[in-house]
Each structure stands twice: as C-alpha cells, then as structure tokens.
Amino acid sequence: MNLRRTLLILSTMAVLSAAIGGYLYYSSLINAAYLEANRQADMRVVMIEKTLSSFLSENLKPVRTLASTPEISFFLTTPNLKIQEKTNQTLDHFKESLGVDVCYIMDKKGLTVASSNRFSDDSFVGKNFHFRPYFQQSMQGAAATYLALGYTSKKRGVYRSYPVFDLNNEEIIGVAVIKDSIDLIEQKLGVHEDEIVAVIDPQGVIFISNKQEWLLKIFSEINLTNKSLISESRQFGSGPWEWTKLREISPQTYTATEGTTYIGHKTDLEAYQGWTVLLLRNQDLLRKALAGPFVRVSGLVILLFCLIIGVTVLFLYKRASSEIMHRKTAEKALTESEERYRSLYNKTPAMLHSIDKEGRLLSVSDYWLKALGYNLDEVIDKKLTKFYTENSRKHAEEIVIPNFFKKGSCSNIPYQFIKKNGELINVLLSAISEKNSQGEIVRSLAISVDVTERTKTEEALRQAKEELSQYSRELEDQVQERTKEISKAQAQLRRLSASIMENQEKERAAIARELHDELGQVLTALRLETVALRDQVGSIAPPLSERSDRMCKLIDNTIDEVRGMAFRLRPGVLDDLGLVDALEVYTGDFERRTGISCFFESNTIPAISDAIATTAYRITQEALTNVARHANASNVEIAIKKEGTKLILSIIDEGEGFDANLYEPEGLGLAGMRERASLAGGTLKIISSPGTGTSIKFEVDL
Amino acid sequence: MIKILLADDHNLVREGLRRIIEESEGIEVVAEAENGRDALQLIKEHKLDVAVIDLSMPGIDGLEVINILRETNPELPVIVLTMHEEEQYVVRAIEAGAMGYLTKRSAAEQLVSAIKKVHGGSRYLTPEAAELLALRLATGTRGQSPLDSLSTRELQVLRRLAMGRTNREIAESYCISIKTVDTYRLRILKKLNLRNNADLSRFALQNKLIEG
Numbered sequence: 051m052n053l054r055r056t057l058l059i060l061s062t063m064a065v066l067s068a069a070i071g072g073y074l075y076y077s078s079l080i081n082a083a084y085l086e087a088n089r090q091a092d093m094r095v096v097m098i099e100k101t102l103s104s105f106l107s108e109n110l111k112p113v114r115t116l117a118s119t120p121e122i123s124f125f126l127t128t129p130n131l132k133i134q135e136k137t138n139q140t141l142d143h144f145k146e147s148l149g150v151d152v153c154y155i156m157d158k159k160g161l162t163v164a165s166s167n168r169f170s171d172d173s174f175v176g177k178n179f180h181f182r183p184y185f186q187q188s189m190q191g192a193a194a195t196y197l198a199l200g201y202t203s204k205k206r207g208v209y210r211s212y213p214v215f216d217l218n219n220e221e222i223i224g225v226a227v228i229k230d231s232i233d234l235i236e237q238k239l240g241v242h243e244d245e246i247v248a249v250i251d252p253q254g255v256i257f258i259s260n261k262q263e264w265l266l267k268i269f270s271e272i273n274l275t276n277k278s279l280i281s282e283s284r285q286f287g288s289g290p291w292e293w294t295k296l297r298e299i300s301p302q303t304y305t306a307t308e309g310t311t312y313i314g315h316k317t318d319l320e321a322y323q324g325w326t327v328l329l330l331r332n333q334d335l336l337r338k339a340l341a342g343p344f345v346r347v348s349g350l351v352i353l354l355f356c357l358i359i360g361v362t363v364l365f366l367y368k369r370a371s372s373e374i375m376h377r378k379t380a381e382k383a384l385t386e387s388e389e390r391y392r393s394l395y396n397k398t399p400a401m402l403h404s405i406d407k408e409g410r411l412l413s414v415s416d417y418w419l420k421a422l423g424y425n426l427d428e429v430i431d432k433k434l435t436k437f438y439t440e441n442s443r444k445h446a447e448e449i450v451i452p453n454f455f456k457k458g459s460c461s462n463i464p465y466q467f468i469k470k471n472g473e474l475i476n477v478l479l480s481a482i483s484e485k486n487s488q489g490e491i492v493r494s495l496a497i498s499v500d501v502t503e504r505t506k507t508e509e510a511l512r513q514a515k516e517e518l519s520q521y522s523r524e525l526e527d528q529v530q531e532r533t534k535e536i537s538k539a540q541a542q543l544r545r546l547s548a549s550i551m552e553n554q555e556k557e558r559a560a561i562a563r564e565l566h567d568e569l570g571q572v573l574t575a576l577r578l579e580t581v582a583l584r585d586q587v588g589s590i591a592p593p594l595s596e597r598s599d600r601m602c603k604l605i606d607n608t609i610d611e612v613r614g615m616a617f618r619l620r621p622g623v624l625d626d627l628g629l630v631d632a633l634e635v636y637t638g639d640f641e642r643r644t645g646i647s648c649f650f651e652s653n654t655i656p657a658i659s660d661a662i663a664t665t666a667y668r669i670t671q672e673a674l675t676n677v678a679r680h681a682n683a684s685n686v687e688i689a690i691k692k693e694g695t696k697l698i699l700s701i702i703d704e705g706e707g708f709d710a711n712l713y714e715p716e717g718l719g720l721a722g723m724r725e726r727a728s729l730a731g732g733t734l735k736i737i738s739s740p741g742t743g744t745s746i747k748f749e750v751d752l
Numbered sequence: 753m754i755k756i757l758l759a760d761d762h763n764l765v766r767e768g769l770r771r772i773i774e775e776s777e778g779i780e781v782v783a784e785a786e787n788g789r790d791a792l793q794l795i796k797e798h799k800l801d802v803a804v805i806d807l808s809m810p811g812i813d814g815l816e817v818i819n820i821l822r823e824t825n826p827e828l829p830v831i832v833l834t835m836h837e838e839e840q841y842v843v844r845a846i847e848a849g850a851m852g853y854l855t856k857r858s859a860a861e862q863l864v865s866a867i868k869k870v871h872g873g874s875r876y877l878t879p880e881a882a883e884l885l886a887l888r889l890a891t892g893t894r895g896q897s898p899l900d901s902l903s904t905r906e907l908q909v910l911r912r913l914a915m916g917r918t919n920r921e922i923a924e925s926y927c928i929s930i931k932t933v934d935t936y937r938l939r940i941l942k943k944l945n946l947r948n949n950a951d952l953s954r955f956a957l958q959n960k961l962i963e964g
Contacts, residue, residue: 567762567808570835570856571835574762574765574768575762575764577857578768578771582768613835622836623841626808627840638926642926642927642928647931647936649903649905649939650903651903652903684931
C-alpha cells in the first residue's frame with residue numbers, strides 16, 4: 051500500500067481519534083453531569099412531593115378543630131338563626147385565620163348547610179355534595195382529604211373533611227370541610243422555567259401543574275379509556291379531559307407533538323393512593339444547560355488541543371510526506387541505478403559471475419552464458435568449479451577460492467572453462483567481494499576475461515617474434531659480415547688512399563727535388579757559363595755581351611719557373627726545415643700572389659712526423675686556396691701551435707663563409723681535407739656560416 | 753793565395769764555379785768534394801782558408817758539415833752556396849756557423865767577392881738575410897723576450913717601422929699591400945700593448961732590433 055496514503059490515513063485517524071477522544075471525554079463529562087442532573091431531579095421530585103404532601107395535609111388539624119366546635123354540633127342538631135350566625139362566624143373565622151379558600155359544613159345527607167362563601171355567587175349553601183368521597187369517608191367517621199375540581203366553584207382545591215358528632219359524641223351528624231386553593235401550591239412549588247411538574251391522579255388526569263394548558267388533561271394516551279370513570283366520579287368536573295399528546299418513547303422519556311423531548315422523574319404522592327408527582331425536564335434545554343459551561347471552558351481547550359494536534363499532525367504529515375517524496379526519489383534513483391547495474395551486469399560483454407561461500411553460482415551475466423553456451427537454469431546453484439577443467443578446478447578449490455574468502459579479492463587468475471560443447475576457453479579471472487553487515491564475505495563478484503584468442507595471438511606473436519628474431523639474428527650476422535667486409539674494404543681503401551697520397555707526396559717530392567736540384571743545377575751551371583761568356587766577350591763584342599745578358603735573364607726566368615714548379619709540387623723547405631718554416635714560406639708566397647694578408651703565427655713546434663707535417667701543410671694549402679677562390683676575404687689568420695699533447699692548426703678567414711650545416715660545397719676539397727686529417731690520425735673541424743667567414747681547425751695528437 | 757774547398761754534388765756547377773774562381777786572382781781551389789763526407793775529409797787533409805759548401809748534398813748535407821766544422825775547425829770560414837733562395841735557409845746556415853751565404857744564381861757575380869770578404873773576416877749576406885739574422889739574434893734567448901709573441905713578418909715590419917720606413921716602402925720591400933702593412937702595424941701595437949710608432953721605435957731600440 052502506498053506509504054503516503056497510509057500516512058494520510060494514519061494522520062486522519064490520529065486527528066479523528068483525538069477528536070473522538072475529545073468528544074468522548076466531553077460526552078462522558080456531559081453524561082456525568084447529565085446523570086448528576088438526573089439524580090438532582092430525582093431528589094427535586096421527592097422534595098416537590100414532600101412540599102405537596104405537607105401542603106395537602108396542612109389543614110387536617112384545623113378541620114378537626116372546626117368539626118369539634120360545639121356550636122356546629124348545635125347547629126346541626128338544632129338549627130336556629132342565632133346558632134347559624136355563630137356557626138357562620140366560626141367558619142369565617144377559620145377561613146380568615148387559615149387563609150384558605152372556603153370552609154363549610156354539610157349535614158348528614160350531604161347538603162351544605164353553612165359556608166364561608168354564603169354571600170358569593172357560587173355559594174355552596176344548599177348544595178349537596180354527598181357524592182364526594184371525602185363526605186362519604188367522613189360520614190364513616192374518618193378524616194379525609196380529597197383533591198378535586200370544585201363542583202360549584204369550578205376551582206381546583208384540596209378538600210379536608212372531618213365528621214361532626216352530636217353533643218354526646220355518639221352520632222355523626224355532619225361533616226366539616228375546609229377547601230384550600232391549589233393555585234397557591236402551584237406558585238409555591240418553585241420549579242424552573244424549563245421544568246414541568248405534574249400531579250397526576252390514578253386515572254391519569256393532571257390535577258396540578260405549572261403548565262396551565264395541561265391542567266385537567268389526561269397525561270398518558272393509555273388513560274384515555276378512563277374517561278367514563280372520571281366523568282362518573284365527578285372529581286374533575288365535566289371534562290373534556292383531552293390528551294396532552296405526550297408519548298412515552300422510552301421509560302421516563304417523552305416527546306411532545308412539537309418535538310420537544312422531556313425526561314421524566316416520578317414519585318408517588320404520599321397519602322394519596324395512586325397519585326404521582328411527575329417532574330419533566332426539557333431534554334434539549336437540559337443538555338444545553340449542561341453543555342454550555344463545558345463548551346465554554348473545556349470545549350475551547352479541546353478545540354485548541356484538537357487544533358494543535360491537527361496542526362502538528364499536518365506538519366508531521368507534511369514532513370513525512372516530503373521525506374517520503376525524498377525517499378521515493380532516492381528509491382527511484384536506487385531502483386534505476388540497480389536496474390542499470392543489473393542491465394550492465396547482464397548486458398556487459400564480459401563474463402561476470404557471483405559465487406557464495408560454498409562456491410555455488412548465485413548469478414551469471416548473459417555474456418557468461420553465451421560464452422560457455424549454457425542456459426541460466428543449467429548453471430545457477432551449481433558449483434562454479436564444475437565448469438572448470440580438472441587442473442583449474444583443483445587450483446580454484448584448493449588455493450584460489452579459500453584465499454579469496456580470506457582476502458576478499460583476487461586478480462588475473464588463469465583458468466580454463468569447459469564450454470557446453472566441450473571446447474576449452476582460457477580466461478583470466480579477477481574478483482572482488484561483497485560483505486554483509488558483520489563484515490563477512492558472503493559472495494564474490496568476478497569477471498573472467500576470455501584470453502583464448504589473446505593467448506593464441508600471443509603464441510602466434512611469440513612465434514612470429516621468434517622467427518623475426520631468428521631472421522634478425524641471421525640478418526645481423528650477415529650485416530656484421532658485410533660490415534666486416536666493408537670495413538675491411540674501407541680499411542683497404544684507406545690504406546690504399548693513404549698509400550696513394552704517400553706515394554703521391556713521395557713522387558711529388560722526387561719530382562720537385564729533381565726539378566729543383568737537377569734541372570736547377572743545370573740551369574745554374576748554364577748561367578755560370580753564360581755569365582762567364584758575357585764577361586769574356588763583353589769588352590770585345592758588346593752585341594754578344596748583350597745577347598749573353600739576355601740569355602742570362604732567360605736562364606734566371608727559367609730558374610724561377612723551375613723553382614716555382616718544384617715549390618708547388620712539394621716545397622723542399624718542408625722536408626729540409628720543417629712545417630713552421632714551410633708554412634711561413636708558403637703564407638708569405640700566398641700573400642704575395644693573392645694580396646690577401648696572411649697573419650701567420652706559431653709557437654715552438656717539436657719535431658713531428660712527415661705524415662703530420664705533410665697533412666698540415668696540405669690542409670693549409672687547400673684552405674688558403676679556398677680562401678683565395680671563394681671567401682673574398684682580405685685577411686686570413688694561420689696559426690700552428692702545440693697545446694698539451696696536441697698539434698693544432700687553424701685557418702680562419704673573415705670572408706663570406708658558407709652554411710656548413712646545410713651542405714659542404716663541392717670543389718672546396720673539404721672531403722679531401724678530412725680524409726687527409728683522418729689518415730694522419732687527427733680531426734678536422736669546419737665551422738662556417740654565411741657572413742662570418744670560415745674556420746678550419748686541424749687537431750692531431752703528437 | 754786564398755785556398756778554398758769547393759763542395760758540390762753537381763759536377764757541372766762545380767766546374768763552372770771553379771772556372772769563375774780560377775779566372776779571378778788570389779783564390780785557388782785546392783780541393784773539390786761531391787758530398788759532405790769527402791768535404792770533411794778534405795778539410796782535414798788540406799790547410800784551407802775558406803770552404804764553399806753546397807747545402808744540399810747526398811749523405812751528410814751542408815748544414816751538418818757546418819755543424820761538424822764548428823767543432824773541428826772553428827776558425828775555417830764557411831760560405832754556404834745553395835739553390836735555395838728562401839731566407840729561412842740563410843738563417844739556418846748562419847745560425848749553424850756559416851760566415852757567408854750565396855745563392856747559386858748569384859754565384860757568377862758574387863762568389864769571388866764573397867770569398868774575399870769572408871776571408872777578410874766579415875760575414876757575407878744579402879741585406880734581407882742580414883735583417884733576418886738581426887731579428888733572430890734579437891729574439892735569440894727564447895721564452896724571455898716580449899718579441900716572442902711576434903711572428904717573423906711582424907718582427908720585420910716592426911723593425912722597419914722603427915727605422916722610420918713608410919708603409920709603402922715596407923709594402924714594396926716584402927711585396928705585400930700597404931693595407932697589410934697597416935694591419936701588421938696594428939697587430940704589433942696590440943700584441944706589445946703600444947700606442948703609436950714612437951712607442952714602436954722606443955721598443956725596438958730597447959730590444960736591440962735597431963741600433964741607436
């Protein structure tokens with residue numbers, strides 16, 4: 051059932067029960083008050099009866115006195131005017147002193163012979179009331195009281211009679227009567243406005259009542275049948291003795307035709323056989339009168355109480371309602387989340403399962419089933435290990451599962467599942483645990499990753515790698531072999547290159563020496579002869595002398611040519627005097643030839659090998675040739691120095707330079723220079739960039 | 753008669769030289785050698801006044817002969833006669849102990865006077881060689897002179913500037929451009945921490961590059 055509705059009903063019931071409680075409390079109070087009122091009414095009706103009784107028996111003694119008055123006996127035995135006068139006076143006297151309605155004397159036949167109302171229109175004198183029960187009783191010698199409507203006067207009254215004896219007190223000769231008005235009593239009853247008091251005779255006729263319209267009416271419907279009896283008794287005049295229209299709906303409860311309900315309280319009227327005194331109270335007015343103070347005092351409190359309860363309940367209901375809404379939202383979110391989780395669990399393309407402590411499957415994902423080919427009812431509650439291969443089962447049952455329920459997790463455990471169709475799949479299983487509120491592990495949540503393909507792929511990959519590495523090894527071997535060959539070839543080449551260069555240098559040196567020494571010597575000899583010839587013929591034949599002179603100059607030129615050639619091939623000074631002198635000569639010559647200022651500097655250089663000297667010389671030569679051809683420089687600095695164990699040769703110009711990072715211009719012989727440097731066991735650094743000139747540095751260990 | 757030894761490995765040249773000497777008066781070729789060893793042997797055997805020795809000879813070359821003679825015959829003046837015209841050779845020869853230096857090219861004109869001059873106790877050098885020699889002597893004790901920081905060419909330029917030569921004159925002497933001379937001048941000033949040519953002159957005097 052909807053919690054909110056329940057709450058609403060509960061709230062309503064709370065309010066209702068509070069209201070009912072209030073009402074019950076209220077009504078019980080009212081009821082108690084009502085009962086108290088009834089009790090009081092019962093007492094009141096007794097009081098009223100007492101009052102009535104005392105009133106009705108009030109004048110019994112006076113009537114006895116009156117009856118025993120001697121003149122009355124006289125008057126009845128021997129009437130004369132004098133005694134009549136005396137009797138009348140006595141009657142008047144009694145009437146006056148008692149304050150009653152009328153006093154009168156009846157003879158033994160029932161005829162009224164004297165009366166205090168003898169002068170009034172309704173005088174009793176001469177009237178016979180022998181039918182009256184009180185007369186009959188008194189004639190029997192007893193005192194009597196009687197309630198009736200006056201036969202002559204038509205006034206209700208209470209009759210009190212006493213027999214009158216003769217003077218000898220032997221015979222009853224008449225009856226003395228004192229009639230008192232009922233009206234007085236009715237005034238003295240002291241009833242409330244909303245109360246009705248009725249004195250009802252045995253025939254059901256209301257004789258005394260504060261409700262005037264009810265007087266001489268028959269109280270109860272059932273007594274309407276008594277009308278003839280009533281008429282016969284002549285007690286209550288001639289009728290018509292109508293019904294009061296009061297119905298007794300329940301004992302002591304009556305309703306009038308206009309709808310008023312009355313509560314009745316009854317008691318017998320003492321000394322009047324069959325007479326009853328009835329006190330009727332208007333129920334509505336009574337209730338109102340009773341409820342009034344409660345409504346004013348408790349009612350407000352109760353109302354306030356109810357209101358507070360109502361407001362509190364409303365407030366609590368609102369609170370609860372919003373709380374419920376809140377919870378509902380949370381619950382909905384939870385449900386959705388759970389749904390998502392469930393959906394995720396089932397739809398995730400991964401093998402998910404849960405087992406309990408006994409290793410039985412509690413749940414599996416759809417993918418799990420699909421991967422293994424089972425239906426859900428074939429696996430739930432079955433042991434997980436049932437789906438493993440023998441080895442996996444052993445491993446799981448002996449090691450992994452016990453450990454898992456101790457530690458709470460495991461990861462990447464390799465297992466083999468047997469599919470329904472008998473195939474095997476390799477998985478890696480990882481699991482986490484779910485704990486109950488006591489912190490005990492109750493179930494697992496595991497994921498198995500199918501690595502069959504992966505394993506296959508890995509195996510294939512491993513094989514491929516193996517093959518590749520084998521191939522690679524072979525290749526490497528081949529490469530090594532080739533490299534060896536190449537290195538060998540390179541070394542051979544280098545040796546060849548070195549040897550070529552060495553030979554070249556040797557040859558150049560030989561040629562240069564040949565030119566310089568042999569040809570130069572011959573030319574020198576020729577010159578000596580020519581000069582001798584010139585000197586000998588000079589004085590004899592001047593033209594011959596001139597020609598000799600020309601020859602001499604020609605020889606000089608030729609010597610210069612030869613020397614130049616020899617120098618360019620390989621300067622003798624390099625071999626004779628060493629590198630520093632050779633560079634000094636060369637740079638000086640270069641300066642003269644090109645006009646580019648050469649600033650040559652050196653410190654003391656120890657003896658160095660021919661190879662290094664030649665290399666340094668040739669590098670300088672090549673570098674300066676480049677300067678002259680490409681650099682467009684005006685200065686070039688050449689320095690050869692020994693620094694530590696190194697010989698450092700540098701050629702630095704301030705010319706145009708080139709971008710050494712991008713390319714090495716062909717034709718500069720840079721490769722050749724490097725080759726030479728490398729063959730000499732040294733290094734060559736070329737630093738150049740456009741606009742800042744070129745720096746060439748040759749370094750070699752001495 | 754001045755008795756000389758002619759040592760040259762080249763017969764033609766030696767013959768030519770001998771004829772020049774024979775044609776002159778007062779000089780006699782008493783021995784001829786075609787290598788260093790022979791020359792040393794002959795010098796031992798003969799009483800000689802001057803030895804004329806070619807630098808380039810097979811076996812013991814001219815410079816070695818001079819070196820040996822400086823020990824054995826320090827009184828014997830040696831004239832070096834060579835095909836090499838580079839000044840570096842001259843310096844080496846003089847340093848080794850030669851009194852004169854002649855290129856074979858100029859032998860026809862200068863050999864006789866050279867022999868006479870050397871015999872007379874003087875050096876016989878070309879002006880350029882003399883200058884170089886002077887420079888080398890000035891820087892003689894290496895490692896102690898501020899001149900050590902200067903290159904040969906810088907020393908040359910410094911000396912000439914100190915002697916009051918103009919840039920043009922210097923340029924012409926060494927077949928280099930005037931601008932190069934000026935650059936040398938600036939380099940020298942910088943290296944020696946000097947300010948002007950007057951400073952240069954003072955410096956040259958102090959260091960005996962020139963004579964006062």
